[in-house]
Amino acid sequence: MAIAGMTEWFGFHGGIQLDTPKDLAAGSGLLLCPLSPRLIFPLLQRDGRNAKPRVTVGQRVLKGQPIAGGESPGQPFIHASSSGVIAAIDDRLLPHPSGLSGPCIVLDADGHDEVVEFAGVTDYRDEAPEVLAERLHAAGIVGLGGAGFPTAVKVRPDGVRVDTLILNGAECEPYISCDDALLRHRAAEVLEGARILLHILQAERCLVGIEEDMPQASDALTAALGGWNGDGIEIAPVPAIYPTGGEKLLIRVLTGREVPADGIPAEVGVVCQNVATAAAVYRAVVLGEPLLSRIVTVTGTGVRRPGNWLTPVGTPIAHLVEQCGGYTDRAERLILGGPMMGFALLSDEVPITKSANCVLVLTVAETAGRRPAMACIRCGACAEACPVELLPQQLYWYSRSDNPDRLAEYHLSDCIECGCCDFVCPSHIPLVQHFRAAKGRLAARRRERGQADQARRRFEARQARRQREQQEKAEAARRKKELLQRMSAGQVASPAQTGDLAEGRTASPQSRES
Amino acid sequence: MRFSTAPAPHIQPQASVRGLMLGVLAALVPGVAAQVWQFGAGVLIQCLLALIAALACEASMLWGRGRPLVPSLLDGSAALTAVLLAVSLPPVAPWWITVFGALFAITVGKHLYGGLGYNPFNPAMLGYAVLLISFPRTMTAWLPPTGVAAAQPGWAELLDWIFRLTPPIDGMTMATPLDTLKTQLGMGVALDQIRSSPLFGGLAGAGWQWVNLGYLLGGSWLLWRGAIAWQIPAAFLGTLFLAALIFFLAEPASFPTPLFHLFGGATMLGAFFIATDPVTASTTPRGRLIYGSLIGLLVFVIRSWGGYPDGVAFAVLLMNLAAPTLDHFTRPRPFGRQRR
Numbered sequence: 001m002a003i004a005g006m007t008e009w010f011g012f013h014g015g016i017q018l019d020t021p022k023d024l025a026a027g028s029g030l031l032l033c034p035l036s037p038r039l040i041f042p043l044l045q046r047d048g049r050n051a052k053p054r055v056t057v058g059q060r061v062l063k064g065q066p067i068a069g070g071e072s073p074g075q076p077f078i079h080a081s082s083s084g085v086i087a088a089i090d091d092r093l094l095p096h097p098s099g100l101s102g103p104c105i106v107l108d109a110d111g112h113d114e115v116v117e118f119a120g121v122t123d124y125r126d127e128a129p130e131v132l133a134e135r136l137h138a139a140g141i142v143g144l145g146g147a148g149f150p151t152a153v154k155v156r157p158d159g160v161r162v163d164t165l166i167l168n169g170a171e172c173e174p175y176i177s178c179d180d181a182l183l184r185h186r187a188a189e190v191l192e193g194a195r196i197l198l199h200i201l202q203a204e205r206c207l208v209g210i211e212e213d214m215p216q217a218s219d220a221l222t223a224a225l226g227g228w229n230g231d232g233i234e235i236a237p238v239p240a241i242y243p244t245g246g247e248k249l250l251i252r253v254l255t256g257r258e259v260p261a262d263g264i265p266a267e268v269g270v271v272c273q274n275v276a277t278a279a280a281v282y283r284a285v286v287l288g289e290p291l292l293s294r295i296v297t298v299t300g301t302g303v304r305r306p307g308n309w310l311t312p313v314g315t316p317i318a319h320l321v322e323q324c325g326g327y328t329d330r331a332e333r334l335i336l337g338g339p340m341m342g343f344a345l346l347s348d349e350v351p352i353t354k355s356a357n358c359v360l361v362l363t364v365a366e367t368a369g370r371r372p373a374m375a376c377i378r379c380g381a382c383a384e385a386c387p388v389e390l391l392p393q394q395l396y397w398y399s400r401s402d403n404p405d406r407l408a409e410y411h412l413s414d415c416i417e418c419g420c421c422d423f424v425c426p427s428h429i430p431l432v433q434h435f436r437a438a439k440g441r442l443a444a445r446r447r448e449r450g451q452a453d454q455a456r457r458r459f460e461a462r463q464a465r466r467q468r469e470q471q472e473k474a475e476a477a478r479r480k481k482e483l484l485q486r487m488s489a490g491q492v493a494s495p496a497q498t499g500d501l502a503e504g505r506t507a508s509p510q511s512r513e514s
Numbered sequence: 515m516r517f518s519t520a521p522a523p524h525i526q527p528q529a530s531v532r533g534l535m536l537g538v539l540a541a542l543v544p545g546v547a548a549q550v551w552q553f554g555a556g557v558l559i560q561c562l563l564a565l566i567a568a569l570a571c572e573a574s575m576l577w578g579r580g581r582p583l584v585p586s587l588l589d590g591s592a593a594l595t596a597v598l599l600a601v602s603l604p605p606v607a608p609w610w611i612t613v614f615g616a617l618f619a620i621t622v623g624k625h626l627y628g629g630l631g632y633n634p635f636n637p638a639m640l641g642y643a644v645l646l647i648s649f650p651r652t653m654t655a656w657l658p659p660t661g662v663a664a665a666q667p668g669w670a671e672l673l674d675w676i677f678r679l680t681p682p683i684d685g686m687t688m689a690t691p692l693d694t695l696k697t698q699l700g701m702g703v704a705l706d707q708i709r710s711s712p713l714f715g716g717l718a719g720a721g722w723q724w725v726n727l728g729y730l731l732g733g734s735w736l737l738w739r740g741a742i743a744w745q746i747p748a749a750f751l752g753t754l755f756l757a758a759l760i761f762f763l764a765e766p767a768s769f770p771t772p773l774f775h776l777f778g779g780a781t782m783l784g785a786f787f788i789a790t791d792p793v794t795a796s797t798t799p800r801g802r803l804i805y806g807s808l809i810g811l812l813v814f815v816i817r818s819w820g821g822y823p824d825g826v827a828f829a830v831l832l833m834n835l836a837a838p839t840l841d842h843f844t845r846p847r848p849f850g851r852q853r854r
């Protein structure tokens with residue numbers, strides 16, 4: 001399995017070998033998705049907040065014009081991916097596992113695709129890293145691998161020294177081949193993006209991790225680089241074991257470094273970016289172009305002509321599937337993402353977002369009724385498959401008995417929901433589903449506890465205030481009495497003493513309010 | 515267009531409990547075949563009896579507990595329990611012994627604890643242990659292996675012995691080599707002299723070596739398929755060998771060779787098929803190593819100094835008790851965490 005120029009691999013525990021029907025879409029080349037008459041931009045961001053719209057209904061916008069977000073580096077800009085008129089800003093179904101609706105900006109494209117003027121830098125090497133990072137923010141660049149983390153934040157880790165940049169081109173989930181298509185057709189852009197990222201990070205080396213079963217992609221990369229390494233960039237084929245493409249696992253495989261469970265890669269001197277993000281970085285810096293489109297794999301036996309499509313952000317999935325000749329008769333499930341970690345969508349009216357890498361349509365036969373779950377026979381197959389080295393059988397047991405202490409002890413929070421355990425379980429227990437639910441319950445409990453703490457603090461503060469007020473009142477009453485006594489004794493009140501009296505009176509409305 | 519939704523992962527798992535159990539049953543074939551070759555068709559009659567009793571009992575327990583019958587009956591776990599119990603019994607054990615053992619294994623060993631997956635003890639070994647304690651004489655009356663006996667009894671004779679209430683005449687049955695060794699050593703007979711009996715040919719006594727080789731073959735196939743974890747059999751056999759070697763070297767006059775232990779009695783059956791029962795064994799890698807080696811050690815101790823001829827059943831049952839604790843203290847270090 002050795003490939004020339006290969007770097008040494010570091011192993012990790014578990015993982016599974018999946019028969020990967022990548023070829024389904026990989027043979028299509030890179031296709032251009034025609035403009036959809038309607039584009040939809042959900043405002044919900046990765047951190048759970050909604051981006052603020054920068055446009056109003058009826059306003060005409062140009063391609064590349066920011067229409068929402070961008071308040072802070074953590075809130076990426078959203079740009080109009082074509083010119084047209086804002087038709088609505090209202091609640092619509094979101095491309096989100098919850099199946100909930102949320103605010104979206106709806107743009108009716110006018111078909112002219114009129115562009116705002118883009119201006120790139122002449123030589124990125126002359127620019128300061130923070131200036132370039134600011135550019136990435138202005139271009140609305142987020143991780144295109146699926147997580148959608150703002151790139152401008154990721155390339156400026158606070159106070160740690162990063163020596164290695166890893167470009168993730170290892171699509172380990174079956175069916176997905178958008179990175180493969182990108183590398184085959186735009187390898188030079190990816191490599192130029194890598195050089196820019198190295199400059200921003202001031203890192204020494206870049207490892208481009210691709211799967212060893214992507215020969216055309218590695219050919220294109222080596223051709224563009226002029227070999228297996230150069231300029232501090234090295235092409236590193238990794239074993240095609242799911243989930244090698246997981247960020248922390250890929251870092252381990254390529255560098256042998258283990259990112260702490262509660263930590264981020266920068267803590268071990270690594271920043272990891274998807275290859276598509278690197279290409280977007282190139283376009284943003286050199287061409288001045290914001291993130292307006294991405295490559296999406298549309299695949300599965302449920303679509304007529306699978307393929308990789310360069311798709312404008314905001315394109316409704318229905319429009320994209322139409323380009324593939326539509327659904328087959330037996331199309332049953334629509335999945336955003338891969339078959340292992342993607343989520344099923346209720347409707348194809350939701351749009352492609354920046355983090356949507358794959359639209360997978362499965363047929364009845366492939367999804368037909370999950371076989372009923374039986375009791376756990378404690379075979380340990382799940383533990384053998386778990387890349388995080390958790391004990392899913394124990395987690396299952398404790399999530400069913402809802403035992404938060406044990407769940408913490410067995411590190412439920414470290415579960416990456418990769419589904420390996422689920423896939424190998426002979427009893428067909430939907431383990432990941434149980435873990436997700438248990439995580440939800442733990443989070444809800446934490447929130448409740450937080451709320452209870454807050455309520456207790458509020459209560460204590462109120463008690464303290466009451467007490468203080470009562471003391472003040474008593475004090476005022478005492479002074480008043482003294483004053484009256486003195487007055488009745490024929491003494492004249494001094495101004496200071498009347499002031500006291502007035503203060504004493506103002507205390508009472510306050511106490512009523514609380 | 516609207517679609518049905520379901521949580522990820524969206525591809526079907528390949529393995530099934532049924533496939534697992536059927537694989538183990540298939541792996542038993544070489545061992546059982548060797549047993550039939552060496553001890554006659556009585557072995558098959560016992561298997562059949564145990565299967566009927568166990569499946570009938572499983573069905574009625576499921577029905578009584580209001581559980582769906584078909585998935586559990588077809589998962590093969592009751593059948594596996596039945597076969598594991600049956601091959602541990604003397605081939606001429608009366609029918610009620612086998613039936614009682616199977617009923618006990620399924621009812622008490624499995625369903626009273628909540629069914630498959632919840633039982634702390636290996637059901638087959640629980641059934642065996644109860645029979646051994648209750649009917650020690652009948653349970654140790656084995657047939658002489660082929661080659662030692664003039665001829666194996668025919669079907670008619672076997673059926674007669676098994677289904678009559680009267681046991682076969684003493685002259686027809688014989689203790690196992692392990693048993694003989696124990697009683698004779700206890701009587702002060704020298705090991706050399708004991709070994710000169712025709713029962714002690716070859717590696718580990720006539721007949722038994724072939725049976726053990728058969729189970730070793732089937733077990734290796736399970737290992738190769740990845741159906742069982744290597745840690746338990748490796749640690750079991752390794753520890754048993756080591757313990758036996760130490761004592762054999764120290765006192766060859768009263769301790770049999772390590773190979774006698776490895777290929778005698780229920781060693782291979784225990785190492786590959788009984789100690790590896792997923793439900794009742796330890797499930798962590800390090801836990802399995804400890805679990806396996808403690809069973810190996812206990813087997814040696816019980817065989818050498820205990821009151822019963824073989825120790826596999828009791829060793830496994832004792833370690834079943836310790837498995838949850840072992841699991842808890844041998845948790846692996848999760849990715850990105852410091853070792854505790």
Ligand code: SF4
Pocket residue numbers: 375376377378379380381382383392393396421424425426427428429431
């Ligand atoms: S794989 Fe399934 S049956 Fe086996 S231990 Fe894990 S949860 Fe239990």
Ligand code: SF4
Pocket residue numbers: 382385386387388389390392414415416417418419420421422431432435
């Ligand atoms: S889903 Fe969680 S528990 Fe299961 S294999 Fe993946 S990380 Fe391990």
